[in-house]
Amino acid sequence: MIGVIQFPGSCDERDALEAIRRVGDGRLVWHEETDLSDLDGVVIPGGFSYGDYLRAGAIARFSPAMEAVAGFAGEGGAVLGICNGFQVLCEAGLLPGALLPNEGLRFICRQVGLVAEDLRGPFGVELGPGDRLSIPIKHMSGRYFAPDEELDRLQAEGRIAFRYAPGENPNGSVRDIAGVLNEAGNVLGLMPHPEHAVDPLTGSEDGLALFRSLVGANHLTGRADARPPVSAA
Amino acid sequence: MLIRPKEGILDPQGKAVERALPALGFEGVHDVRVGRLVELETDDPAKLDDLCEKLLANPLIEDFEVELEQ
Numbered sequence: 001m002i003g004v005i006q007f008p009g010s011c012d013e014r015d016a017l018e019a020i021r022r023v024g025d026g027r028l029v030w031h032e033e034t035d036l037s038d039l040d041g042v043v044i045p046g047g048f049s050y051g052d053y054l055r056a057g058a059i060a061r062f063s064p065a066m067e068a069v070a071g072f073a074g075e076g077g078a079v080l081g082i083c084n085g086f087q088v089l090c091e092a093g094l095l096p097g098a099l100l101p102n103e104g105l106r107f108i109c110r111q112v113g114l115v116a117e118d119l120r121g122p123f124g125v126e127l128g129p130g131d132r133l134s135i136p137i138k139h140m141s142g143r144y145f146a147p148d149e150e151l152d153r154l155q156a157e158g159r160i161a162f163r164y165a166p167g168e169n170p171n172g173s174v175r176d177i178a179g180v181l182n183e184a185g186n187v188l189g190l191m192p193h194p195e196h197a198v199d200p201l202t203g204s205e206d207g208l209a210l211f212r213s214l215v216g217a218n219h220l221t222g223r224a225d226a227r228p229p230v231s232a233a
Numbered sequence: 234m235l236i237r238p239k240e241g242i243l244d245p246q247g248k249a250v251e252r253a254l255p256a257l258g259f260e261g262v263h264d265v266r267v268g269r270l271v272e273l274e275t276d277d278p279a280k281l282d283d284l285c286e287k288l289l290a291n292p293l294i295e296d297f298e299v300e301l302e303q
Contacts, residue, residue, distance in 0.1 A: 055291060062288075091291070098294045105245045145242065145294060172243065 002214055003029040003039040005065050005085075012046035012082065012195060019195040023208060024215030031060075034068040041078040041122070041214040042069055044085030046138075046193055056099060056141045057087030066092055078122040078217035079187045080210065083139055086179070086189030095182055095189045096154060097146035102139070103172025109138040111203060113165030114178055114192055118158035121185035122217035126209040133162075133206035135192040137170060142191040144173035144180075151175055157183065162190055186217075234281065235298045236290045237268030268295070 002020045006013045006028045013028060020026035020043070029036065031049075036042065049060035060066060066088065073079045073094055081089040089095040102108060116131040127133075146154070151174060154160055162179035169176045171191075179190030194207025238244045247265040254262045271289055275281065281299045290297040 054289070058288065058291070098291055100242070100294060101245060103243065103245055105249055143243075147293075172245075 001038050002026040002041045004043045005029045007031045007049035007060050009049045009051050010045050010047035016043045016045045016195040019198045019211045023212045031063045031065045034064045036068050036072050041217045044081040044088055046083035057091040060088045061092035073187050076186050081189035089189045094187050099141050100143040100145050101141045102143055107140045108170050111136050113168045114162045115165050117160045119161050123188050123213050125213045134204045135197045137192045142171040144177045234271040236295050239296050
């Protein structure tokens with residue numbers, strides 16, 4: 001079962017749920033919920049959580065559900081943050097770096113080419129270095145930033161998950177970075193929206209690979225096995 | 234609390250303001266940076282730095298200064 005967190009102001013949670021249900025089971029998780037014990041993976045969807053006041057993602061990280069997600073991630077649970085979800089994960093300190101307003105100061109909504117790089121753990125099942133995906137972006141604050149020494153470290157540790165294809169950097173992200181992993185590889189954040197690329201009708205189904213990986217994640221992280229059986233309670 | 238983009242970080246908002254100024258006759262203005270000012274009342278000013286670091290500013294991309302008035 002994959003949970004999709006729903007904050008006031010989220011807007012892509014139903015598309016994410018639809019994408020998950022094409023390959024497995026999923027349910028919405030209201031932002032006040034703290035019991036994630038039935039979940040094998042979590043998606044933090046796109047949108048404008050709590051209005052995105054102050055900075056995108058800055059307020060959502062204090063929600064009860066996010067505290068539960070931090071615990072879930074700490075136990076090795078697979079977490080996928082998309083767009084606003086990526087911003088929330090960075091603000092929460094679960095991923096390195098920050099997302100700044102786009103270089104051109106405009107909201108951008110279009111298809112972009114992505115190149116997968118160092119995906120591993122639950123997210124490396126179907127995608128590997130050099131795989132090319134076509135996935136839409138739609139954001140105002142997608143300019144990934146981290147200091148140079150941090151970027152060197154991320155690169156050395158194999159934590160750059162996706163880059164925009166050469167010449168396609170839409171927002172001024174440093175080193176063309178579109179997505180990064182946490183140290184353990186079980187938390188992935190990316191600006192493009194894989195949940196909007198799951199049907200040929202809308203031009204691409206390249207996003208499905210990530211949701212298939214997420215649905216199968218518990219087998220890889222061993223997290224499900226580490227939990228006490230439900231009957232023990 | 235005065236919060237501004239860290240040095241070295243591109244501030245497109247500042248750039249846009251800078252580009253607009255000559256059209257209005259304001260020549261010779263450069264290095265425009267746009268930050269924000271947060272005013273609040275508190276009974277516990279000792280916690281303001283912590284408050285800035287945890288919520289009002291993102292220390293990775295922003296610098297902040299706290300100014301107190303009685």
